[in-house]
Amino acid sequence: MANEQQESSQGEMEGVNCLAHDEAIMAQQDRIQQEIATTNALVSDRQDLSVLQGEYAAEDSIYQLKIKDLQKKYSYVRKTRPDGNCFYRAFGFAHLESLLDDSKELQRFKAVAAKSKLDLVNQGFTEFTIEDFHNTFMDLIKLCEKQQSLGELLSSFNDQSVSDYIVVYLRLLTSGYLQREHVFFKHFIEGSRSVKEFCQQEVEPMSKESDHIHIIALAKALNVPVLVEYMDRGEGGTVNNHVFPEGSEPRIFLLYRPGHYDILYK
Incomplete structure (x- = not known):
């Protein structure tokens, strides 16, 4: 009985030690992220x-x-902040910046972006969940249409809430395209994960880094x-x-x- 209590106590202590270790790692990661945030703009000049x-x-x-x-x-x-979202932020800013001087491409892109929400809803994404992200995306495109200055666009992308909403929507578009074309993309996913599982684990969550598969999907989804x-x-x-x-x-x-x-x- 004493041995059982001793083993139980040791087990509890190991659990506490593991928890403390995990919390220390998380705290360190938070400090690193805060340091990155204070020294790096989301999108630089x-x-x-x-x-x-x-x-x-x-x-x-x-x-x-x-x-x-x-x-x-x-x-x-x-430069973009090295926070795991840099591909989407760089892609989004670079293309919207180019629209300031290209009204023809702006109108094409606006139409594709406007339709994209319905495409995602038809795929099974919940409209209520994606609506705010889509609205923010459309608002920035409309600002470019009103001859928004580069400075205003840069300010928008350095507003964390606006910028992150754009990143989320671009991630959703990437996920949607990968899942629509799952027959093709399943051959590029390592392990036994389905395309949907890959999207849920590696595409949709914030701060997940991007590779060829993400770039191909987003470029094709928006024809950019x-x-x-x-x-x-x-x-x-x-x-x-x-x-x-x-x-x-x-x-x-x-x-x-x-x-x-x-x-x-x-």
Whole structure:
């Protein structure tokens, strides 16, 4: 009996220790996120591409050579906060920014965006759940239509509540497209997860990072082709790029560094 009590007590202590350990990890993650939030705007001002050189040691020849290669094609970069939502925020801002000077594309995009809510509802998404996110998305498009200034658009994207609503809606559009085309996309999902399970676990939740599958789906869902420049530690001094969907004419340009996306400008 004493042994049983002792084992029970030890079990409880281990449980308490595990809980304390988990809470300590969560607290540390919160501190890291707060530090990122105070030092990084959700979407920065446009900066000269040369700022990237200062982010790597002068003797880091691989990255320094690749930055020089990037400078042959691009002049500016606009950074996004590294919070797991950077792909959607970069995609959303870059395209809406381009609409300020392209009324034809704005009208096409507005029509696609307006219809997108009904498409999601017809797929089984709850209208009540997605309505506010869709409304915020449409409001920003309408502001661009009223010749909103770049400064106002940037302010909107740096308002956490507005910006995050845009990210949520773009995640929903990505999920919706993946599920509509599940026969094609199921071959690209590792493990035994269905496309729906993948979307519920890796696409719809905030702060989940994005990969090729997310980029293809969102680019196709909105018919907004995107070129991604991949800057990693691969050998050679050149930066490889890929256009999504393949063979299309890109409208926006993103820079990918392991785990993070920023916006590029020619």
